[in-house]
Amino acid sequence: DARVTQTPRDKVTEMGQEVTMRCQPILGHNTVFWYRQTMMQGLELLAYFRNRAPLDDSGMPKDRFSAEMPDATLATLKIQPSEPRDSAVYFCASGLALGQGSAYNEQFFGPGTRLTVL
Amino acid sequence: KNQVEQSPQSLIILEGKNCTLQCNYTVSPFSNLRWYKQDTGRGPVSLTIMTFSENTKSNGRYTATLDADTKQSSLHITASQLSDSASYICVVSANQAGTALIFGKGTTLSVSS
Numbered sequence: 067d068a069r070v071t072q073t074p075r076d077k078v079t080e081m082g083q084e085v086t087m088r089c090q091p092i093l094g095h096n097t098v099f100w101y102r103q104t105m106m107q108g109l110e111l112l113a114y115f116r117n118r119a120p121l122d123d124s125g126m127p128k129d130r131f132s133a134e135m136p137d138a139t140l141a142t143l144k145i146q147p148s149e150p151r152d153s154a155v156y157f158c159a160s161g162l163a164l165g166q167g168s169a170y171n172e173q174f175f176g177p178g179t180r181l182t183v184l
Numbered sequence: 185k186n187q188v189e190q191s192p193q194s195l196i197i198l199e200g201k202n203c204t205l206q207c208n209y210t211v212s213p214f215s216n217l218r219w220y221k222q223d224t225g226r227g228p229v230s231l232t233i234m235t236f237s238e239n240t241k242s243n244g245r246y247t248a249t250l251d252a253d254t255k256q257s258s259l260h261i262t263a264s265q266l267s268d269s270a271s272y273i274c275v276v277s278a279n280q281a282g283t284a285l286i287f288g289k290g291t292t293l294s295v296s297s
Contacts, residue, residue, distance in 0.1 A: 177226055
């Protein structure tokens with residue numbers, strides 16, 4: 067049963083500390099998305115990778131957030147330094163983009179990382 | 185401004201009853217509309233995806249409708265079960281790649297016995 071995995075599932079840290087969240091996309095998928103979910107804002111897209119290349123990270127605060135895909139099986143989202151306002155659930159999703167002719171591209175979400183910054 | 189509005193914000197129904205959730209959007213351009221189910225503590229799971237030319241799509245007891253003229257969509261749940269208790273999120277995509285997604289805040293459904 068192929069699924070997106072994320073680690074850690076829960077992270078509590080103090081303000082100013084570095085946080086790294088990891089995602090393993092479904093094998094064979096070529097797109098990876100990072101989302102943040104809060105009660106106030108709902109789901110927000112932070113970054114998007116296609117074939118490991120970052121295509122859109124306009125939703126991400128660039129001064130402290132960075133997203134990378136060191137290889138096809140690993141995507142990382144790093145926050146340095148973390149702040150209390152970063153407390154949220156961070157989701158990774160992966161999908162298979164079939165090219166311009168596709169009607170739509172399905173995304174499969176991981177279970178999320180619940181981050182609490184004290 | 186691109187927006188997706190969902191109503192009601194929350195809903196409580198008895199097991200076995202039907203219910204309908206609403207989604208109104210002002211998104212341009214429009215590529216497709218998605219409904220997701222999110223159980224507490226888990227990631228969203230896709231229920232349906234509809235493009236401009238589709239006005240209804242079913243997935244088991246879930247039926248989504250789309251009226252692209254009035255920019256409204258609904259999700260109808262038939263014969264509700266306790267496992268239907270979740271948040272239902274309407275998402276409109278402004279491009280085919282799915283990178284321009286506008287999310288609704290969701291409707292929280294509670295099904296009681």
